[in-house]
Amino acid sequence: MTARTLFDKIWDAHVVVRRDDGLCLLYIDRHYFHEGSFHAFNQIAARGLRIRRPDLTFGFGDHYAPTTGRSVAEVRDAEIRGIIGTFEKNVAAHHLTAFRLADPDQGIVHVAAPELGLTLPGMTVVCGDSHTSSHGALGALAFGIGASEVAHVFATQTIWQAKPAQMRVRFEGTPAPGVTAKDMVLALIARIGTGGAIGHAVEFAGEAIRALPVEGRLTICNMTIEAGARTGMVAPDEETFAWLAGRRYAPGAPDPRWRELFSDPSARFDSEVVVDTAALAPMATWGTSPEEGAPITGRVPRAADAPDATRAAAWARSLDYMGLQGGEAFADIPLDLVFLGSCTNARLPDLRAAAEVLKGRRVTVPMLVSPGSETVRRQAEAEGLDRIFTEAGAEWRHAGCSLCAAMNGDIVGPRQRCASTSNRNFPGRQGREARTHLVSPETAAASAVAGRLIPAGAL
Amino acid sequence: MEPVTRFQGLAAPLALDNVDTDQIIPARFLRKPRDADYQRWLFHDLRFAPDGSALPDFVLNRPPFDAATILVAGRNFGVGSSREAAVYALQAFGIRAVIAESFGDIHYSNALKNGLLPIRLPPGRVAALRAAAEGGQLRLTVDLERQVVVSPDGTEDAFAIPAFARDCLLRGLDEIGLTLTHLPEIEAFEASRAA
Numbered sequence: 001m002t003a004r005t006l007f008d009k010i011w012d013a014h015v016v017v018r019r020d021d022g023l024c025l026l027y028i029d030r031h032y033f034h035e036g037s038f039h040a041f042n043q044i045a046a047r048g049l050r051i052r053r054p055d056l057t058f059g060f061g062d063h064y065a066p067t068t069g070r071s072v073a074e075v076r077d078a079e080i081r082g083i084i085g086t087f088e089k090n091v092a093a094h095h096l097t098a099f100r101l102a103d104p105d106q107g108i109v110h111v112a113a114p115e116l117g118l119t120l121p122g123m124t125v126v127c128g129d130s131h132t133s134s135h136g137a138l139g140a141l142a143f144g145i146g147a148s149e150v151a152h153v154f155a156t157q158t159i160w161q162a163k164p165a166q167m168r169v170r171f172e173g174t175p176a177p178g179v180t181a182k183d184m185v186l187a188l189i190a191r192i193g194t195g196g197a198i199g200h201a202v203e204f205a206g207e208a209i210r211a212l213p214v215e216g217r218l219t220i221c222n223m224t225i226e227a228g229a230r231t232g233m234v235a236p237d238e239e240t241f242a243w244l245a246g247r248r249y250a251p252g253a254p255d256p257r258w259r260e261l262f263s264d265p266s267a268r269f270d271s272e273v274v275v276d277t278a279a280l281a282p283m284a285t286w287g288t289s290p291e292e293g294a295p296i297t298g299r300v301p302r303a304a305d306a307p308d309a310t311r312a313a314a315w316a317r318s319l320d321y322m323g324l325q326g327g328e329a330f331a332d333i334p335l336d337l338v339f340l341g342s343c344t345n346a347r348l349p350d351l352r353a354a355a356e357v358l359k360g361r362r363v364t365v366p367m368l369v370s371p372g373s374e375t376v377r378r379q380a381e382a383e384g385l386d387r388i389f390t391e392a393g394a395e396w397r398h399a400g401c402s403l404c405a406a407m408n409g410d411i412v413g414p415r416q417r418c419a420s421t422s423n424r425n426f427p428g429r430q431g432r433e434a435r436t437h438l439v440s441p442e443t444a445a446a447s448a449v450a451g452r453l454i455p456a457g458a459l
Numbered sequence: 460m461e462p463v464t465r466f467q468g469l470a471a472p473l474a475l476d477n478v479d480t481d482q483i484i485p486a487r488f489l490r491k492p493r494d495a496d497y498q499r500w501l502f503h504d505l506r507f508a509p510d511g512s513a514l515p516d517f518v519l520n521r522p523p524f525d526a527a528t529i530l531v532a533g534r535n536f537g538v539g540s541s542r543e544a545a546v547y548a549l550q551a552f553g554i555r556a557v558i559a560e561s562f563g564d565i566h567y568s569n570a571l572k573n574g575l576l577p578i579r580l581p582p583g584r585v586a587a588l589r590a591a592a593e594g595g596q597l598r599l600t601v602d603l604e605r606q607v608v609v610s611p612d613g614t615e616d617a618f619a620i621p622a623f624a625r626d627c628l629l630r631g632l633d634e635i636g637l638t639l640t641h642l643p644e645i646e647a648f649e650a651s652r653a654a
Contacts, residue, residue, distance in 0.1 A: 016648045017641050021622045079490045130541040146569035147543035156638045195535040195561050230564045289477045407486045426481040428504045
């Protein structure tokens with residue numbers, strides 16, 4: 001048998017129909033939806049279609065979830081209340097399992113679904129959200145889809161896909177202290193660009209990936225989409241199996257087939273990127289694209305430093321939006337706000353790392369902490385992390401997408417500068433004219449103390 | 460869906476790279492119903508000042524580009540979020556095709572599902588068409604059957620759309636309906652895994 005990649009193995013196991021032109025109808029094992037999936041519910045309702053496999057379909061109320069409380073009635077914006085109400089109605093109408101606002105297991109879909117053991121190695125997973133790539137951290141083939149595709153999966157439990165090209169990213173070596181999974185993926189995106197992996201499925205491999213806990217792998221796979229790829233994945237290993245043990249929807253013991261989920265040694269990738277992890281430093285973005293990032297220990301680049309004229313114009317535009325000249329030290333950039341949360345960085349180890357930095361210190365700018373799920377919130381409280389945050393002066397909130405998507409009413413004001421552990425620094429992402437610097441949880445915490453962009457080691 | 464075959468329209472230049480879907484439609488408008496005036500959310504923060512007035516410099520606010528049906532962008536158009544509303548907003552404005560060096564993968568597929576043509580051309584040709592569009596007189600013909608963009612001087616730029624999507628668009632086929640003709644295979648697949 002020819003050598004196959006991890007991706008090939010999962011793909012092959014899910015092909016229902018293969019057309020002559022190579023397009024495949026893939027079976028979907030897990031379909032997650034959220035409040036934003038209403039367009040797809042409308043599409044199937046308009047055609048009188050039912051959901052083919054409600055037992056494989058799970059809802060999460062996250063994008064519009066208020067972080068200040070758990071009651072829909074308290075939400076002031078009538079449109080947001082309406083969206084949450086529509087979600088509830090669709091859940092009831094189709095008899096679906098959903099983790100609603102008041103549910104103890106509610107959380108951001110990409111935090112809560114893995115935590116519940118819903119996403120398992122070897123599965124195909126889709127959701128109408130681009131950060132579905134996160135779930136690949138468990139050795140699943142997971143990708144974000146649009147509303148029409150959501151409707152298609154609702155109705156057929158399958159999706160038509162052309163096999164993408166395949167890229168392997170090997171993080172070799174050991175990161176220096178203070179360099180996290182977030183810094184690894186930001187450094188990768190700074191190097192290959194927002195379009196670097198367009199048209200590819202990415203497998204993350206190498207010593208530094210193996211050494212990461214599942215939560216760190218989730219962070220890296222989460223941001224695969226920021227490098228242009230819909231899918232990022234990590235071969236499952238003992239760390240994965242141990243992490244899954246005892247979770248509600250996971251089997252009691254690892255499925256023996258999970259141990260076959262790895263790329264064969266001679267499997268071919270269309271491209272390969274090798275990152276010297278030991279050479280990386282904590283990162284921060286300075287512009288309005290995730291590719292516009294640099295080591296936080298250094299300076300913001302000038303537009304004149306750009307590799308070409310087109311890039312120079314884009315950099316000038318980004319710097320202007322960000323209220324920067326270019327050339328300033330990150331450590332001299334004053335902040336207005338810090339956000340610790342999102343499907344990228346709001347899992348228990350992320351909160352622990354930030355709390356470790358904040359212990360015995362005070363923040364000098366407002367800091368909002370939104371755990372990735374209510375389970376993470378409870379676990380953090382059991383460890384006393386909430387007290388560390390509140391004693392440092394940070395706000396301890398409930399779970400939701402919050403200031404990453406800025407859809408639930410949490411918003412960054414015009415020209416306000418926010419250090420954020422989320423995944424996108426696009427113009428207007430956190431609010432109109434809001435200025436976002438993407439950083440790791442440790443850096444976010446240290447920056448909240450300093451009121452400027454600094455790594456934890458510089459405190 | 461209405462078949463998409465061949466159309467002609469005015470091209471508008473959008474000289475920006477990495478136009479993400481948050482810029483195409485900011486997140487705060489995703490809760491809005493898909494009504495008859497959905498175009499007002501398109502490029503909202505690039506098109507309108509905070510007080511709601513139109514920003515005169517933005518290309519789609521400048522006649523004749525306010526009547527453009529083809530957008531000539533840069534590289535990585537539609538990166539970011541999977542929001543299909545980005546496609547809905549473009550179409551509500553009247554845009555029927557976007558020409559770019561590259562597209563975000565999810566946006567590319569969302570566009571095809573709705574009959575908005577994402578046309579990939581080489582960087583040099585995208586730049587040339589964008590420059591030619593600046594004058595406000597570039598009427599391009601997009602021919603999906605032949606997979607070419609035809610300029611007024613007869614220059615043809617060949618593009619490729621995946622065969623299945625192209626076939627669905629040309630015939631106005633409904634993809635869910637088509638997939639349901641494979642129901643026996645889907646059922647057999649489910650049965651084989653349950654075994």
